[in-house]
Amino acid sequence: MPTMCYGLYVQLYSLTRLLPNQQGFQGYHLDILSFQYNFQHFKSNLLLMQRPIRTRFDTLSLHAGQRPDPVHGARAVPIYQTTSYVFKDSDHAASLFNMERPGHAYSRLSNPTTAVLEERIAALEEGIGGIATSSGQASLHLAIATIMGSNSHIVSSSAIYGGSHNLLEYTLPRFGIETTFVSPRDIDGIRKAIRPNTQLIFGETIGNPGNDIMNIPVVAEIAHEHKIPLMIDSTFTTPYLMKPFEHGANLIMHSATKFLCGHGTVIGGVLVDHGRFDWESSGKFETLSEPYSGFHEMTFDEEMSQGGFLIRARREGMRDFGACMAPTVAFYILQGIETLSLRMQRHIENTRKVIEFLQSSDQVEEISYPELPEHPDYELAKTLLPRGAGSIFSFSLKGGRKAGQAFTEGLEIFSHLANVGDAKSLIIHPASTTHHRMSKEDLEKAGITEGTIRLSVGLEDIGDLTEDLSKGLYLAEKAARN
Numbered sequence: 001m002p003t004m005c006y007g008l009y010v011q012l013y014s015l016t017r018l019l020p021n022q023q024g025f026q027g028y029h030l031d032i033l034s035f036q037y038n039f040q041h042f043k044s045n046l047l048l049m050q051r052p053i054r055t056r057f058d059t060l061s062l063h064a065g066q067r068p069d070p071v072h073g074a075r076a077v078p079i080y081q082t083t084s085y086v087f088k089d090s091d092h093a094a095s096l097f098n099m100e101r102p103g104h105a106y107s108r109l110s111n112p113t114t115a116v117l118e119e120r121i122a123a124l125e126e127g128i129g130g131i132a133t134s135s136g137q138a139s140l141h142l143a144i145a146t147i148m149g150s151n152s153h154i155v156s157s158s159a160i161y162g163g164s165h166n167l168l169e170y171t172l173p174r175f176g177i178e179t180t181f182v183s184p185r186d187i188d189g190i191r192k193a194i195r196p197n198t199q200l201i202f203g204e205t206i207g208n209p210g211n212d213i214m215n216i217p218v219v220a221e222i223a224h225e226h227k228i229p230l231m232i233d234s235t236f237t238t239p240y241l242m243k244p245f246e247h248g249a250n251l252i253m254h255s256a257t258k259f260l261c262g263h264g265t266v267i268g269g270v271l272v273d274h275g276r277f278d279w280e281s282s283g284k285f286e287t288l289s290e291p292y293s294g295f296h297e298m299t300f301d302e303e304m305s306q307g308g309f310l311i312r313a314r315r316e317g318m319r320d321f322g323a324c325m326a327p328t329v330a331f332y333i334l335q336g337i338e339t340l341s342l343r344m345q346r347h348i349e350n351t352r353k354v355i356e357f358l359q360s361s362d363q364v365e366e367i368s369y370p371e372l373p374e375h376p377d378y379e380l381a382k383t384l385l386p387r388g389a390g391s392i393f394s395f396s397l398k399g400g401r402k403a404g405q406a407f408t409e410g411l412e413i414f415s416h417l418a419n420v421g422d423a424k425s426l427i428i429h430p431a432s433t434t435h436h437r438m439s440k441e442d443l444e445k446a447g448i449t450e451g452t453i454r455l456s457v458g459l460e461d462i463g464d465l466t467e468d469l470s471k472g473l474y475l476a477e478k479a480a481r482n
């Protein structure tokens with residue numbers, strides 16, 4: 001019975017997001033202050049559950065996971081800048097640590113501010129819950145460490161962020177987890193790469209940096225035929241441009257550092273579970289279907305019909321690896337999410353105009369953006385990304401390394417740095433920065449030319465952006481001539 005109480009909490013935690021409360025449409029945030037309130041309202045919630053009202057994306061971006069602070073009435077999400085939470089007495093403490101009652105004990109495991117972010121992103125993705133982590137990298141690691149151990153295998157898209165590639169290719173094999181990389185366009189190759197010990201298929205909605213698009217519905221079908229979950233890194237799209245759960249994915253991770261935060265201020269990650277993968281019947285996931293001696297011999301999948309993955313990730317992964325998100329970081333990301341759809345619309349609008357401008361220049365050789373008919377994923381983008389194919393793309397400048405460098409250094413509004421998904425426009429010239437040691441031939445093998453430029457188009461006035469780019473093109477031409 002005591003642990004059932006937590007099961008109930010998880011169910012409530014996920015279901016109430018979709019329910020109205022007596023003030024309107026806000027989801028509930030079941031933190032330690034509001035739990036009692038919500039518990040008392042459980043019966044009426046059950047009634048409401050019979051006629052759930054689904055609030056819409058823009059409303060959820062502003063409200064999901066929070067109601068005004070019941071103590072002081074603060075409308076903004078309070079930053080609970082605390083490591084720990086005062087126990088009422090020893091029994092209360094023991095029951096919190098034993099997961100016999102909901103609430104917060106120590107901020108490495110959970111924190112009320114971070115919990116609002118977790119619930120908000122879960123609501124936007126239409127998952128059952130989420131866990132915020134210290135970075136995007138930490139959320140990828142958390143997902144893998146929660147379900148895999150030595151002698152496990154992952155099939156991953158080869159078109160993924162370099163940091164994720166490093167983790168899978170070089171670091172995890174030291175812990176007995178191997179990865180086979182396959183182009184996301186090679187569907188047959190993905191199928192063939194699956195082994196008896198494969199426990200995850202992984203890819204990005206839009207690959208960083210190549211803009212390859214994974215055919216998620218088809219890959220999800222392959223994964224499910226083999227009783228394997230599909231995890232998608234949705235960093236470049238955010239739930240505004242695509243909801244991978246609608247296409248069959250089982251887990252989603254984000255580098256919240258990028259568009260979710262949107263202002264280049266904090267590093268963070270989120271992991272979201274759809275709650276539909278049947279870990280037990282798959283027979284491949286002992287961490288969820290066998291008793292865990294590290295936590296009261298709990299069998300996580302039995303304990304909760306849907307939330308087993310998240311509970312194990314929190315109770316083991318956050319406890320033991322400790323890559324938690326600070327509450328102030330969660331606050332910044334929540335602020336960003338409040339304007340996510342407006343920002344994404346403007347990102348897309350500006351990106352299309354910047355591309356149109358570059359297309360008119362005879363110094364630009366090749367633009368790689370999935371909305372252009374010559375892009376190999378053009379048709380797929382139309383189906384999976386009807387709202388737009390993101391705001392990050394690359395193009396090649398005539399004049400090679402010298403031109404690329406002059407162009408990048410000559411811009412004033414585009415900031416020269418290694419990040420994407422900021423409100424401000426960003427630029428990088430791989431051949432003179434991240435890939436500067438590589439020869440022309442090696443660059444070509446990596447799909448980059450000496451003149452490749454990557455832009456992350458921000459929210460500035462489009463006239464200013466194109467003027468800045470004009471200046472860069474002039475300088476690039478001059479450099480190429482000398």
Ligand SMILES: Cc1ncc(COP(=O)(O)O)c(C=O)c1O
Pocket residue numbers: 135136137138161163164204208233235236254255256257267268269
């Ligand atoms: C697609 C993608 N996934 C994951 C990450 C890692 O995120 P973080 O830097 O927050 O650890 C990045 C970082 O650039 C990324 O672009």
